[in-house]
Amino acid sequence: MRPPLPPFTTETASQKVRAAEDGWNSRDPARVALAYTEDSIWRNRSEFFKGRTAIEAFLTRKWTREHEYRLIKELWAHTDNRIAVRFAYEFRNDAGDWFRAYGNENWEFDRSGLMRRRIASINDLPIRDDERLFHWPQGRRPDDHPGLSKLGL
Numbered sequence: 001m002r003p004p005l006p007p008f009t010t011e012t013a014s015q016k017v018r019a020a021e022d023g024w025n026s027r028d029p030a031r032v033a034l035a036y037t038e039d040s041i042w043r044n045r046s047e048f049f050k051g052r053t054a055i056e057a058f059l060t061r062k063w064t065r066e067h068e069y070r071l072i073k074e075l076w077a078h079t080d081n082r083i084a085v086r087f088a089y090e091f092r093n094d095a096g097d098w099f100r101a102y103g104n105e106n107w108e109f110d111r112s113g114l115m116r117r118r119i120a121s122i123n124d125l126p127i128r129d130d131e132r133l134f135h136w137p138q139g140r141r142p143d144d145h146p147g148l149s150k151l152g153l
Contacts, residue, residue, distance in 0.1 A: 002035060002112060003113055007081065017073050024071050026139065026140075027063045036114060037114045041117045043118070044122070065093065066089075068091060069089060071089035072089070072151075073105075084104065084106050084107070087102075088101065090134045098129055100133075101124045104120070
């Protein structure tokens with residue numbers, strides 16, 4: 001069981017979104033992969049894969065390339081067992097160039113609250129160091145740090 005469980009209310013969908021954000025900001029692939037069903041189906045940009053092992057491998061590759069990763073997710077909409085989010089994250093590459101990635105995700109959950117489908121569309125925008133907006137220490141975003149809407153993103 002991975003509460004909150006469907007059917008989602010606005011409150012429980014928001015809790016699920018924040019829990020996902022916190023997990024991803026841990027940058028711990030094994031921990032993050034536990035939020036998904038054993039046979040979870042993913043589309044991430046142009047990659048398609050299935051299962052926790054593939055999810056963990058993907059996240060390991062991702063966070064090897066994306067340094068100083070910081071993510072904010074925001075609830076967009078929800079139904080009984082589905083949640084739509086928008087997100088942005090900032091990172092720098094090996095060359096020291098900064099990017100802000102913008103995206104949308106569609107999530108579908110099983111009855112135990114595990115995500116069985118994740119469809120993500122993401123675009124990267126190069127930014128200068130002085131354009132960065134996500135300045136908290138690596139890890140969980142502090143509760144008093146503004147979200148996407150308050151940042152005008």
